[in-house]
Amino acid sequence: MDRQDFELLSQTRLFRGLPQDMxxxxxxxxxxxxxxxxxxxxxxxxxxDHFYVILSGWVKLFRLxxxxxxxxxxxxxxxxxxxxAAMFAGHKYPVTAEIVADARLLSINxxxxxxxxxxxxxxxxxxxxxxxxxxxxLVTEVEQVKGRNSLERVAFxxxxxxxxxxGPTVLELPYEKSLIASRLNIKxxxxxxxxxxLRHYGITSKKNQIIIPDVEQLRxxxxxxxxx
Amino acid sequence: MDRQDFELLSQTRLFRGLPQDMxxxxxxxxxxxxxxxxxxxxxxxxxxDHFYVILSGWVKLFRLxxxxxxxxxxxxxxxxxxxxAAMFAGHKYPVTAEIVADARLLSINxxxxxxxxxxxxxxxxxxxxxxxxxxxxLVTEVEQVKGRNSLERVAFxxxxxxxxxxGPTVLELPYEKSLIASRLNIKxxxxxxxxxxLRHYGITSKKNQIIIPDVEQLRxxxxxxxxx
Numbered sequence: 001m002d003r004q005d006f007e008l009l010s011q012t013r014l015f016r017g018l019p020q021d022m023x024x025x026x027x028x029x030x031x032x033x034x035x036x037x038x039x040x041x042x043x044x045x046x047x048x049d050h051f052y053v054i055l056s057g058w059v060k061l062f063r064l065x066x067x068x069x070x071x072x073x074x075x076x077x078x079x080x081x082x083x084x085a086a087m088f089a090g091h092k093y094p095v096t097a098e099i100v101a102d103a104r105l106l107s108i109n110x111x112x113x114x115x116x117x118x119x120x121x122x123x124x125x126x127x128x129x130x131x132x133x134x135x136x137x138l139v140t141e142v143e144q145v146k147g148r149n150s151l152e153r154v155a156f157x158x159x160x161x162x163x164x165x166x167g168p169t170v171l172e173l174p175y176e177k178s179l180i181a182s183r184l185n186i187k188x189x190x191x192x193x194x195x196x197x198l199r200h201y202g203i204t205s206k207k208n209q210i211i212i213p214d215v216e217q218l219r220x221x222x223x224x225x226x227x228x
Numbered sequence: 229m230d231r232q233d234f235e236l237l238s239q240t241r242l243f244r245g246l247p248q249d250m251x252x253x254x255x256x257x258x259x260x261x262x263x264x265x266x267x268x269x270x271x272x273x274x275x276x277d278h279f280y281v282i283l284s285g286w287v288k289l290f291r292l293x294x295x296x297x298x299x300x301x302x303x304x305x306x307x308x309x310x311x312x313a314a315m316f317a318g319h320k321y322p323v324t325a326e327i328v329a330d331a332r333l334l335s336i337n338x339x340x341x342x343x344x345x346x347x348x349x350x351x352x353x354x355x356x357x358x359x360x361x362x363x364x365x366l367v368t369e370v371e372q373v374k375g376r377n378s379l380e381r382v383a384f385x386x387x388x389x390x391x392x393x394x395g396p397t398v399l400e401l402p403y404e405k406s407l408i409a410s411r412l413n414i415k416x417x418x419x420x421x422x423x424x425x426l427r428h429y430g431i432t433s434k435k436n437q438i439i440i441p442d443v444e445q446l447r448x449x450x451x452x453x454x455x456x
Contacts, residue, residue, distance in 0.1 A: 013363060058402040075411040077389055088357035101402040114349050121345040124352030129316035131359040138366040161305055174286040174329035183303040
């Protein structure tokens with residue numbers, strides 16, 4: 001593996017921020033391999049004993065439908081990793097992976113990976129640190145992007161705190177509403193205005209309680225602006 | 229810790245999907261503690277030796293500015309965890325944590341956590357599996373939500389594959405453009421139309437190469453619809 005490969009590897013979402021010596025241990029003596037277009041890396045139902053880093057090229061993950069058709073799950077490109085969730089969990093691959101443009105891949109074996117973590121739990125902690133951090137950033141990003149105007153932002157936020165069951169719910173907010181406004185990146189006065197508007201939808205607030213008569217209705221309110 | 233606490237714990241982003249026995253080992257004999265509004269859990273610069281799960285109440289994380297003002301970083305509510313990234317990484321807390329509405333918290337100690345992982349690396353793998361999986365879902369969600377129309381979606385996607393440096397770049401796509409369209413959840417003919425439109429911005433495609441004269445300009449194109 002040359003320096004450029006190593007650079008790309010250390011920039012993947014999974015390994016970003018991992019100290020170089022830990023990354024070196026995780027990779028071990030594994031060398032990148034070339035694959036031609038059309039090659040099947042693994043098939044749906046195979047034991048998930050490797051995960052992959054794409055150094056160049058493209059990989060398609062798909063499921064075979066009962067009709068024989070392919071349902072594409074995702075297309076991955078250079079700098080991305082795939083199949084790690086299945087491998088970490090020790091499951092079978094839930095999809096088939098096919099090379100769709102000539103590729104160079106690095107594979108990491110589950111036994112090797114587990115052995116490194118047992119010897120040096122700090123590797124797992126470092127990986128958890130980066131993924132946990134990134135996860136929070138993305139959750140915030142999604143929260144903020146999904147709710148574009150104040151009403152939708154508040155609705156989406158309230159929704160995220162409701163249980164999944166439909167029907168009525170009561171949420172307890174901190175006494176200072178300015179804190180919620182801050183979390184949602186809106187002005188405190190906008191937050192009060194939104195709470196007033198929510199009354200039209202039957203959602204009332206009483207001190208620090210928000211009384212929601214129907215979670216399902218709130219969901220529709222939050223999703224109104226969501227085109228996906 | 230009662231059954232309801234344990235239920236909430238197993239629903240947090242960090243622990244979701246973790247088998248019950250592993251979760252039990254991670255928590256150990258730790259019991260939830262009550263904290264009153266105004267209590268400081270930890271202060272900016274303290275060694276990060278715990279992370280926390282909120283069972284009820286609210287917690288504010290903030291940084292003290294040189295002016296003495298508080299810059300709020302985030303407000304966390306029941307069912308959320310915080311400070312795990314700092315603890316996993318073994319850093320100092322980069323923020324101060326204050327209880328803003330009477331709270332019950334479960335804290336997990338870094339030494340205990342590390343010991344459990346060393347004894348049973350499968351715990352770390354299971355946590356990595358859930359965070360890796362969730363991370364991918366969120367990245368896809370952000371990709372799709374950020375680019376609302378086809379042009380922005382393609383621009384955002386191309387941007388995500390560019391290096392961070394400004395200036396010209398050449399990207400290699402798979403031969404079949406239908407695969408990219410599938411990844412972006414748009415119709416193949418929309419993808420071709422978008423490629424044609426991109427010519428107005430000097431971005432040209434030649435077989436499976438996309439030639440981008442200026443990454444910065446592409447960034448502006450992708451971010452046009454981004455109100456965050």
